[in-house]
Amino acid sequence: MHSTLVDAAILRAHLGDPAWVVVDCRFDLAAPEAGQRDWLAGHVPGARYAHLDRELSGPPRTDHGRHPLPAPDALVATFGRLGIGPGTQVVACDTAGGMFAARLWWLLRYMGHDAVAVLDGGWQAWLAAGGPVETGPVEPRAARFTGTPRGEWLVTLEEVGDAPLLVDARDPARFRGEVEPLDPVAGHIPGARNRHCRTNLDAGMHFRPPAELRAEFTTLLGAVPAGDAVFYCGSGVTACHNLLALAHAGLP
Numbered sequence: 001m002h003s004t005l006v007d008a009a010i011l012r013a014h015l016g017d018p019a020w021v022v023v024d025c026r027f028d029l030a031a032p033e034a035g036q037r038d039w040l041a042g043h044v045p046g047a048r049y050a051h052l053d054r055e056l057s058g059p060p061r062t063d064h065g066r067h068p069l070p071a072p073d074a075l076v077a078t079f080g081r082l083g084i085g086p087g088t089q090v091v092a093c094d095t096a097g098g099m100f101a102a103r104l105w106w107l108l109r110y111m112g113h114d115a116v117a118v119l120d121g122g123w124q125a126w127l128a129a130g131g132p133v134e135t136g137p138v139e140p141r142a143a144r145f146t147g148t149p150r151g152e153w154l155v156t157l158e159e160v161g162d163a164p165l166l167v168d169a170r171d172p173a174r175f176r177g178e179v180e181p182l183d184p185v186a187g188h189i190p191g192a193r194n195r196h197c198r199t200n201l202d203a204g205m206h207f208r209p210p211a212e213l214r215a216e217f218t219t220l221l222g223a224v225p226a227g228d229a230v231f232y233c234g235s236g237v238t239a240c241h242n243l244l245a246l247a248h249a250g251l252p
Helices: 008-013 036-042 070-081 101-110 122-128 157-162 172-176 210-221 239-248
Strands: 018-024 091-092 116-119 167-169 228-234
Touching: 008 122, 091 101, 091 122, 101 116, 101 239, 116 122, 210 239, 228 239
Parallel strands: 018 091, 091 116, 167 228
Antiparallel strands: none
16 A cells, blocks of 8 residues: 555556556646646546545635635545545645645545555656656546545644644745735744745655655654644645655654
């Protein structure tokens, strides 16, 4: 079972394996339909598409942020439609170093499905490795998804004040409140520490070595166990990238 990252060679070796499902999560916050258009223009053979706004998020409500967590029954329906059943190995990919693919990675794990990994280096790594490309829509065979939510993984707004450590995944300028392109108020939750999610990646948009990440996260966490820290960002997407990096570093 692969539960953090896979490389292009591993994925290519399993193309056509009915037990493997590839989900393309490409997305552009500034152009929400661009990711799906790019997927139609070319994708890993058999890869189906998951839209951040419509499938990996619940309906927007003013008191639930921009990308609220979908209800469990909605996630069960989405994962089943994508062809994910018990024992399915899922590989998520995007073109943003895993920023959006990590959201699917976390949602599946939250629903009890641990056999999910992110394609390290994403679509670019697939092309660089000479992987075959398919165009047009993909109609996956539906499966019966049977996962249930791990409710203890969620922290409500009322519980934030009790968290021993808050980790903010946004870029440092937003964290410091110097700029704020999206939210009505700049700054961060009092007491939070900043871990910009892009520092998890090298210049080629691959995840950095586990030992390097482990050292940095250990310093960030201090005396707080990894499982007790609470991770957040602007809307609940890039926070998942830090959680993936944490697991990749061996600090689940």
